[in-house]
Amino acid sequence: MDPPNPKRPRHDPSVENPISYSLRIPPPFNQSNVDTTISSFLSLSDLPLFSSSPLSIACSFDRVLDKVITPSSTDDTSDRFLDRTLQLASLLHNSTKRCIRKRATAQNSVSWPLLPELTTKVFSMLDMKSLMQASVCCTMFNKCAMDRVCYSxxxxxxxxxxxxxxxxxxxxxxxxxxxxxxxxxxxxxxxxxxxxxxxxxxxxxxxxxxxxxxxxxxxxxxxxxxxxxxxxxxxxxxxxxxxxxxxxxxxxxxxxxxxxxxxxxxxxxxxxxxxxxxxxxxxxxxxxxxxxxxxxSSLTLLQFGVNDAMARTIIMGFRQLKYINLSGTYGINGSFLRDLGLSCRDSRLQTLLLCDCYYLKEREVLLFLNSLLAGEFKSIRHIDVSSKHGLVSDGGIATFEPKFPVEELKKQKPGLTFVAIFPAPSSSSSSSSGEVYSDDTSSSSRSSYYSYGDQEEEDDVNSI
The missing domain is CATH 3.80.10.10 (Ribonuclease Inhibitor)
Incomplete structure (x- = not known):
């Protein structure tokens, strides 16, 4: 009998089935060994991926899986192994995609003509939807799109x-x-x-x-x-x-x-x-x-419980006020307009909107327009008293044909835009339901009084 050879390795079942052995007894974790093993696996580039040859990587995968998943192996062990294999495959797939994105980002950084600071500045000018679309284009765009300046x-x-x-x-x-x-x-x-x-x-x-x-x-x-x-x-x-x-x-x-x-x-x-x-x-x-x-400088209170005394306090109190809109206010009859010509000679108010004020009186608006013709309240440029309810006349009833000095306003105040649009009495019932009237003078369904100033002034009013 031959003497035992000390250099001859003992029989190790893990040689026949190394994976099943590793499942039973996990080796101690060593990052270097893991990296070396993965590098060795990825370096098999000379072998064909898919081929009928026994040397193809696909055939090697099949052989290893067949050795592990045998009729004698338990279902629990096989399931854990297959789940682990799928996880490893997924990790490799995700790592590969990240590597591809990094390479693309590096190439984009070289070919992209703008510096990151300028790219961020451009992104900060985009709307939110466009910014989100840009952020998913590539890693470089995503990094720029995540800057806080883009969300100012x-x-x-x-x-x-x-x-x-x-x-x-x-x-x-x-x-x-x-x-x-x-x-x-x-x-x-x-x-x-x-x-x-x-x-x-x-x-x-x-x-x-x-x-x-x-x-x-x-x-x-x-x-x-x-x-x-x-x-x-x-x-x-x-x-x-x-x-x-x-x-x-x-x-x-x-x-x-x-x-x-x-x-x-x-x-x-x-x-x-x-x-x-x-x-x-x-x-x-x-x-x-x-x-x-x-x-x-700009105030809009729609459908608020503001009365004439409060409106007077607001207009006279805010020295920087240029635009005020009190449309839809039930508590205003227009008496506050009397004091504007005398008390607000230095006022900066340019736009006054009193649309659909239910109790606004025709007489108060007329007195205010007369004060404008007398040279008072020189800063005003736009007035709108249009109402689907009409204006309250001296008799306490609604009038849809108020008598305003429109022609005189055109001559003496060419820079003033005065708008007073009302539904015709026959169509007042339909207007109360919310119909919108344009200032098309050809319409016979309503009365309108207006005077156009400079188009530039009107555009300024609409932009406020």
Whole structure:
């Protein structure tokens, strides 16, 4: 009998089935060994991938799997092995795709003509939808599109139906302290979109301190007081627009005015629409508003409970006011117009809109126009008293054919645009249902009085 050869290795079952052995007794983890093994596997580039030859890599995979998955192997062991194999294949596939993207990014960086800073600047000028599309083009674009500067001006109104709390929060967090303007909701329709209080919560975590513009369209916030919480941290807010806003707890919209007064003292442009309820602003609220917001230049209060005394306080109190829109206000009859010619000689007011004011009197408008002809209130450039309800005559009934000195205004005030469009008495019933009247003078269904000023002045009015 031959003596035992010490160099001869003992019989090791793992030689026949190394994979099954590794499943039973996992070897100690060594990153270098793992990297070497994977490198050796990937270096088999000289062998054919798919071939009937026994030397093809595909045949090698089949042989190894056949040795592991045998009739004698348990179902549990086979399932774990197959799952592990699929995971490894997936990891290799994903790593390969990442490597391809890195190579493409490197090539894009060389061929792309703009520096990363300029690319980021260009991306910051895109709308949100275009920015998201650019971010998925390649890794280089994605890196530039993730810069906070690209989210300084967030406008989610064009894709309102696809916007939820998560989307809003992600956008605000991406912007961080670079956030300057935020628009939410749907502008073109009266559809109501429900967002919970967490939607604007990031603004209260040091993201709203430098916010300059906030526009909310047809939103429901639950609960409604979250809006006041947001306004309390937006101390640099200069432009605020709230249209169709509905509070989850039926918060009085007038309280929004109070919150603005207390917190947003740098406000310059304010647009509020009272969306329901009969709550009225108080004189103290208006006085406080005038005292605390001296920079206001544009004010729109639609369907608010403002009376003539409050309107007089607003126009005379805001020295920078150039645009005011009090349309749809029930508490105004126009008596505040009497004092404007004498008390506001130095006023900067250029645009006055009193459309669809139910109790606006014909006589008050006439007296105001006469004061303009007398040379008072020289800054005014655009006036609109159109109403589907007509104007209240001296007899207390609605008149749809008021007597205004339109021809004299054309001659003496060529730079003034005066609009007074009313439905004809025979069609007043149809107009009350919401029909819109254009200023086409050929229409016989309504009366219209107007005077056109310079087109440039009119364009300026429409742009406010």
């Amino acid at each position: 001006h967030i406008d989610l109104t064009t894709a309102a139906k696809n916007v939820d709390n998560g989307v809003v929060c992600i956008m605000i967090h991406r912007a961080g302290k670079e956030l300057r303007s935020l628009k939410l909701g749907c502008v073109s329709s009266r559809s109501i979109f429900l967002l919970t209080r967490s939607c604007l919560a990031p603004l209260t975590f040091n993201h709203g301190g430098l916010l300059r513009s906030l526009h909310l369209y047809n939103l429901i916030l639950m609960p409604g007081k979250s809006l006041c919480d947001v306004l309390s941290v937006c101390v640099n807010l200069a432009d605020l627009k709230i249209i169709g806003f509905v509070s989850g707890d039926k918060l009085n919209p007038v309280e929004h005015l109070g919150s603005i007064t207390r917190n947003c003292r740098l406000i310059e442009h304010l647009f509020l629409e009272h969306c329901g309820g009969a709550d009225s602003a108080t004189s103290s609220t208006v006085v406080e508003f005038v005292d605390n917001c001296p920079n206001l």
